[in-house]
Amino acid sequence: MKDNVHKKVGILGGSFDPIHYGHINIAQSAYEEYQLDEVWFIPAGHSPNKEESAMTPAVQRAEMTQLAIANYPYFKLSTIEIDAAETSYTYRTLEKLDESFPQYQFYFIMGADSLDYFEHWFHPEIICQHAVLLVAVRDDMNLDEINQKISVIHSLFPADICTIKSGITPVSSTKIRQRTALGQNLDACACPEPVKEYIRAHGLYRYI
Numbered sequence: 001m002k003d004n005v006h007k008k009v010g011i012l013g014g015s016f017d018p019i020h021y022g023h024i025n026i027a028q029s030a031y032e033e034y035q036l037d038e039v040w041f042i043p044a045g046h047s048p049n050k051e052e053s054a055m056t057p058a059v060q061r062a063e064m065t066q067l068a069i070a071n072y073p074y075f076k077l078s079t080i081e082i083d084a085a086e087t088s089y090t091y092r093t094l095e096k097l098d099e100s101f102p103q104y105q106f107y108f109i110m111g112a113d114s115l116d117y118f119e120h121w122f123h124p125e126i127i128c129q130h131a132v133l134l135v136a137v138r139d140d141m142n143l144d145e146i147n148q149k150i151s152v153i154h155s156l157f158p159a160d161i162c163t164i165k166s167g168i169t170p171v172s173s174t175k176i177r178q179r180t181a182l183g184q185n186l187d188a189c190a191c192p193e194p195v196k197e198y199i200r201a202h203g204l205y206r207y208i
Helices: 021-033 058-069 090-100 124-130 143-156 173-181 193-202
Strands: 007-014 038-043 075-077 104-111 131-136 161-164
Touching: 007 021, 007 090, 021 038, 021 058, 021 104, 021 131, 021 161, 038 058, 058 075, 058 193, 090 104, 090 124, 124 131, 143 161
Parallel strands: 007 038, 007 104, 038 075, 104 131, 131 161
Antiparallel strands: none
16 A cells, blocks of 8 residues: 555446446445545456457447446546557556556456456556455355455465455346347346447447
């Protein structure tokens, strides 16, 4: 943890293709449980893990994200990864943010399922140098196993890891895309109404 912190900022990355209430709720829980000043939503740019041609264009994913968070004054959109020319790796993003905002304490929000293979990410030790990890735990997960995993990571490199106790919503972007492609009613999808309207207006996900 840094000294003389001027602002506590949560970081939530993802493809947001599309953004949904699962993303919103986990950000809200992190904001409340750790008294954050803001949460920044960072749509993926050139993802190392996904085929970019299969993703909705970055500008549209960013626009949907902005629509989804517009009513939350403490949620912000950052296009730092979209604007970058190189492949988007979390450690690079956090290095840039820490350099630009040295008096901010960053909190990287992630799911407990990602924690299971966190040591295999690109430079996880650098991620932990620049941010506290906030790990979202679902009700059906074994907390003892998660704590054991945290202990393993602590044995590999210094890391400040905390858990988020609430806010997990069982919804996925994949299911929303599939429903849209099948012509099913978007009203049943757990995403904000402005996002649904954007999907309809732009004809997204019809031909996947």
